[in-house]
Amino acid sequence: MRRRTLLKGAALGGAAALGAGYWALPAGPRPAVVSLEGARQVLADLQGKMLQSIRGWSPSEVFNHCAQSIDYSIDGYPELKPAWFRHSLGPAAFAVFSARGAMRHPLDEAIPGAAALSEPADQTLALQRLQVAFERFADYQGALQPHFAYGALDHGEYAEAHVLHLYNHLSLIRIA
Secondary structure (H helix, E strand, C coil): CHHHHHHHHHHHHHHHHHHHHHHHCCCCCCCCCCCHHHHHHHHHHHCCCCEEECCCCCHHHHHHHHHHHHHHHHHCCCCCCCHHHHCCHHHHHHHHHHHHCCCCCCCCCCCCCCCCCCCCCCHHHHHHHHHHHHHHHHHCCCCCCCECCCECCCHHHHHHHHHHHHHHHHCCEEEC
8 A cells, every 4th residue: 555655645646746847948049940851951961060978978979879869660669668667757758848849857877778879979979870761760660669658659659759868969979
């Protein structure tokens, strides 16, 4: 009985925090429309430009991280959050991001169990890797793997998640 009460309290507290977080998310301009085409255009516009990060990961590491996330949605994430999280708080967080049209998450937090972000180290090659990942995802017709935190997402939801994820990371990248 105490466990159930504790879980209910945690869920209600998490929902309240997510609701409050909704209003804290940025509502300003995005680099482009929240779509695969919009993201692909943003990436195409970055080609050939010298980029720098204002803090945290280098542009190459950001591109590799975003590519990993896209690839894992097809191939499977190396580690998943517990099922209770993927069926409660994770989907609630994604619902907030989706409703707001913006994502905010720790921008230096690796995907659990993911490989190092060092390959490719070259910015141009890392950007190409990300562009290829978006192309692969856009063309993919099979079943998608559960997101490590959000749980089961369909292709449209995953596309939105990938684009919002990219745009959140690009908030720290500037043209040098």
